[in-house]
Amino acid sequence: MIRTLFETPSSYRPSDAEMAAPLPPVEAVLFDFSNTIFQMTDLETWLRRVGAAAGRLAALDEPGAVAAVSAQLRAAFRLPAVVALQEGRDLSRAQHHRAMLGWWAEVDFLRGAEETAYRELTAPDAWAPYPDTEPVLRALRTRSEHGLRIGIVSDFAWDLRIHLAHHGLDALVDTCVISYEQGREKPDPHLFLKACADLGADPRATLMVGDNPVRDGGATACGLRTYILPAEHRTGERGLADVLRLVG
Numbered sequence: 001m002i003r004t005l006f007e008t009p010s011s012y013r014p015s016d017a018e019m020a021a022p023l024p025p026v027e028a029v030l031f032d033f034s035n036t037i038f039q040m041t042d043l044e045t046w047l048r049r050v051g052a053a054a055g056r057l058a059a060l061d062e063p064g065a066v067a068a069v070s071a072q073l074r075a076a077f078r079l080p081a082v083v084a085l086q087e088g089r090d091l092s093r094a095q096h097h098r099a100m101l102g103w104w105a106e107v108d109f110l111r112g113a114e115e116t117a118y119r120e121l122t123a124p125d126a127w128a129p130y131p132d133t134e135p136v137l138r139a140l141r142t143r144s145e146h147g148l149r150i151g152i153v154s155d156f157a158w159d160l161r162i163h164l165a166h167h168g169l170d171a172l173v174d175t176c177v178i179s180y181e182q183g184r185e186k187p188d189p190h191l192f193l194k195a196c197a198d199l200g201a202d203p204r205a206t207l208m209v210g211d212n213p214v215r216d217g218g219a220t221a222c223g224l225r226t227y228i229l230p231a232e233h234r235t236g237e238r239g240l241a242d243v244l245r246l247v248g
Contacts, residue, residue: 187218
């Protein structure tokens with residue numbers, strides 16, 4: 001294999017022939033889940049659902065109450081003990097559960113209602129697709145004779161398929177590789193390569209779409225092409241139409 005003076009760190013080892021040949025056309029697209037194709041319900045809606053279930057909804061009707069809870073959540077998330085709990089939280093549901101409850105125990109409104117808050121976080125309708133998610137997934141299905149294969153590779157601590165099913169999108173996704181099921185988090189190559197294997201796709205013919213340049217961008221070390229969306233909390237379309245342009 002031809003070597004260059006400065007090697008790019010990678011587990012990907014293409015042959016000389018592959019390096020000289022044109023790139024194969026995209027035959028599969030992998031998506032991150034959270035903040036890429038789905039987003040959690042807004043903070044106030046979640047707090048009101050928790051408040052209604054825990055019998056403390058009236059507390060949120062005080063002037064400035066939601067803003068105060070939001071500020072306390074942000075401050076609590078910076079506490080050293082809470083920060084430590086977040087390490088590897090998506091490796092298992094138990095770890096994620098401990099991390100969230102440890103955080104919310106530091107917030108006055110949520111203290112004592114942590115289990116209720118967790119149920120509302122993981123409810124099927126607590127996460128919703130962006131407006132352009134379904135149109136783009138359906139369009140990808142028409143991009144070849146049999147449709148491009150579609151997968152999700154996500155650091156997530158429970159079965160995100162319940163959210164896909166709730167919104168009628170499960171039939172548009174061929175495989176989900178989720179950190180809590182694999183005991184690994186991105187950018188571990190195993191996650192990307194397992195998704196490619198599940199889809200029967202060559203990594204060199206696969207596109208990974210996400211919003212984190214370190215975690216999602218790690219797919220490049222496996223030979224995948226990668227498209228990174230701006231890391232912003234969109235309330236409108238996510239910008240997924242660009243994926244259709246990239247796959248050609």
